Each structure stands twice: as structure tokens, then as C-alpha cells.
Amino acid sequence: MKNQKELQQIVDIFKLLFEIATGTRTTQARKLENQSELEKIYNELIDFDEKLQVFMKANNLYVPSVAHENLTQLIFVLNKQQEVVNFNQEVLLLLHYNSEELINIQFEQLIALEFREVWRQIVKKRKPQLWTPNYAKLTFITTEGKLFPTYCSITNMAPNYEIIVTSIITEKESTAKLHEQWFELTNKDIIQKNFSIKLYDYIMERLNQQLPSLQTIARELGTEEHLLKTGFKKYYKTSVYQLYQDERLKRAEVLIQQTAIPLKEIAYLCGFKSYLNFYKSFKKKYKYAPSDLLRKT
Template sequence: MASQNNNQIATAIFQMLFELATGNYRFRKEMPAEENLFTKEIELLNHFANLWEEKIIHLHFPTPFYSFQSSIQHTVIINTKGQIQYLSPSFAFHLNYKPIELKETPIYQLLHKNSTDLLHNEINQLSESTIIHLIFVTTDNLYLPHFCSLLKLYPSELISINLITTMFQNIEDNNHLTTNPPAEPDDTILFNKIYNFISKNTEEQLPSTKEIAKQFGVNESKLKQGFKAHFNTSIYQCYNDIRLKKAFDLIQNTTLQIKEIAYSCGFNDYVTFSKAFKKKFGFAPANLKRPE
């Protein structure tokens, strides 16, 4: 049991290292209730993240709104017709198939309908390595979103598809990062504090912009305009996206009931949550594959 717990903590530390490497210095690992094998490492990483956040803010660099991981999880190789030629066994098991069942199977049969045309078009014009977002479908009709790298294997006509992450909203939402940071370093500090306030209070209803402005000693107009300048999104949209990202992670990585997750992420009822989730990700919360 202790070994299993240590493995889980090690995995969480590995995730934190990825997050830090991709610029997300807000990520923190909660300290365990009791001292364990990784207590010192967790403490050091959290301390480093705190120092890094302070330095970056004072260098007048806006907090990244999203981050991404880039570890390859599974690989499948197809021909130009989309038929599977080779695959890592883990790819088949990931979709609840046996490896032998997928040999020569058109990969399009394993994709959500929204992904089939996308992959077909990319294959037809593929000249160099590229990354696209695909949604795979398991045997029990659950959806598995992944970013995938596509690479043509010269001199053959085979194409390698590497599934590199399930946190699919992160990369495509990098356009939230501003390319023209505001001129005042003090403003950068202020709006990062406001962002932190929003991200740490997703279990409650978001206060009005008037209340937030009063709390941080800024007028409401500057609050709205400054936040938009830093993050290319409104305060409410930022709050909503953070809640939905948190819900996505909890659904995919815990066994909590989805309704319980919805309430813990600040939604008053499941129907509202389900509609917002589907609008954001393109499918219902119940369609995500969950831990056994």
C-alpha cells in the first residue's frame, strides 16, 4: 500500500516538473499529511515555484494562462489509407482492444466523427511533423481526447501518430497569452494577484467585477481592461475556463461522482455544468473515460 502511494506521489511530482518546464509556475503539490519518502522534494519544488513566480512577475512577464505536457504515451503507425500497420500494445489497451484486433483496422473507425476529416486532411498534406487534436473512442463509447504528433516516415509512405497528452485544451488555448504585455510592472503584479484569487476560489460564485475591483483597490474599468490586456480573456470567461479545466481533470483522474465534481467546481446544478462542459470540450462529461 505504501509503495502504491509513493508511486502516486512520484507521478504527481513528475507532472509538476512538466508544468514548471512549460512555464506554469502556479502549479503546486499539496504537502502530505504525514512525512513520507518525497516530503523534502515536494517542499523544495513548491519553494522553487514560489520563488520563480515572484521573479517572473517582477520581470514583467504575465502568468501563462495554460500549460501543456508533452510526454509520448502511445504510438500507432498507419499507411496513407489510414490502415494500422504497427502499434504499441498500450495503444490498443488504452481503447480497450487487444492489439491483434486493430491490425489493418482503419484508424478512422477509432475516432470521433469530428476527428476523422481532420486527420484525413492532415495526412493528405503532411510534409513535416505537426501536432493536431484528435478524439479517440473506446469500445464502450467513451471519449479519449489527445494531442497527437504526426510524422511521415521517409522513405516509406507510413505515418507515425504519437499520442502525447490528454490535456487537450491547454495547447489550443495558448492564444490567451498576450504578445504585448502592459507597460507597467506594478500592473502585472496586480493582475497576477487577481488571477490567483480567481483560480483559488472556483468553489464559490465569482464576485462581481465591482466587488473584485474594490477588494484590489482598482477602479472597475481598469480591472476589466487590464485583465483583458494581460490574458486576452474576460474575468468571467477566465473563471469559467478554470472551473471547467478543474472539472475535466477531476472527472478523468478521480472516482468522484460527476455531480459532486460539478458542485465542487462552483456550479449550482448539473444541467448548467453539463451544458458548459459540452460547449467547451465538444462532448458531455459522462463521455470521458474514468479510472476503474
């Protein structure tokens, strides 16, 4: 229960921060008992807001409403069978469904084909009692067959462990801008994008080892080398081995900063054959040596 209570307090803190930043607070928040660290943070935010309101009033200032008016939030409520049981109005407006079409539909039917496996893997790994949200990039498909890409948070709700899928995006991305960018994919495009996603996952699962040749990878994935190469460049704006190198170095940087693992071992964990090779690659990318980073002791 303690973890559940703390999670709710964190949600309340972020909600209060959002209301302060956008000027959308309509009622005065009540202070908490001020016993835990989270309660102290919440109370400090209330004090800060009160001082800010006094200053704004004294100087005839107001918070512009543009920021929060330009936000759009998609909300889906799913049952244990992953059927849609509720949703907000924006879902209807942006995906062009009507209420009757959405109720009891399998959620993955709203997701573009190439992203359904992403959703399945999330559901497969999640546990009903797990409160920590997952985050994933999902692309929804409208009734006209057009694509709506967005980042989503997936979590559970007590007491029935319903699945909540939410996404907050700016209006610039969600309405006029995305209406211009929506596009219909041909079968060839879908196949190429599917292989690019598979290749990306293949790379991310092997950051701790040497990557095979592109010809070998293409054979394993059941496609041709040149198609894999051009498709990956098209959708990820970089080459296969450049992404592989960049992601290994990103992982190494995190390990250096967040752990006390020896640098030579980190080089090995990130798939480099030698520390010298790792050192040269790291310094070339970040312009400083691995040993220059502040480390946990």
C-alpha cells in the first residue's frame, strides 16, 4: 500500500505543477500532513503558488492560456481482455471513430499493423499488480486508414486492474500539423517499415556483442541486404552500424555515471573488443574521455 500511496502523491505533485505552470487551478489546494518527503514537496509547491499569485496580482500579470489550450490528451480504458470500455472525446475527434465502433473493440485493432507487435510485447510483460507505467511509441490508425503516431503511457488502475493508455501531445503535432503529415502506406512501404523495426529491435537486443554483417542479419530476418539497408536509412535517418555504435556509447555513458563498474568491464558489456577501441570511439563521440565522467563511488 505504501508504494501505491507514494505513486498517487507523485501523480498529485505533477498535476499541481501542471496547473501552476498553465494557470488552470480553480480551487485552493489543501496542504498535507508534511510527514513524508513527498508531502513536504507538495506543500512547498502550494507555498510557491501562493507567493506567485500575490506577485502576479500585484503586477497585473496573468498566465496566458495558449499552453494548455494547445494540448491534446488521448485516453483509453481497457478491460483485462484488452477491449476498449471507455475513452475521452479527443479519441473520437482525432481518430474519426464513433462511440459505437469503439466500445468493446480490441485495442490492438486501433493500432497500425507494424506497431501491433510492440503492444503485444507490452501486454505480455505487464503484470496486473504492476503500477509502474510502461512507455512506448504507438501509431494509431484512423477510420480512413491514415496514421497517427504518438508516445503512450500504459498503466493499471485499481481495483479491477483495468489498463489505462494515455498520450499527451501538442496541438501542433496532433491536429493541423499531423493532418498534413498523415499518409497512407502502400504494401511495399509497410513491408519495408516492418523489416526496419525488426532490424532496430535486433540491434538493441545485441548492444553487448559484436553485430553480424548486414548480409547475415538480412538472411536471419528473411529479406535482402540492400532492402534492409535502404529501408533503415529511410525510417531512422542513419546507417545500421552508426545507430549500433551510438546506442552502445549511450549505454556506456549511463553505466559509467550510474554504476561503479570498472571502465574496462563496461567496454566489454557494451560489445567492444578492447578498452582502447572503446576509449577512441567514446572520445570521438563525446569529445572527452570515459574517465572524465563523474562516477558513483
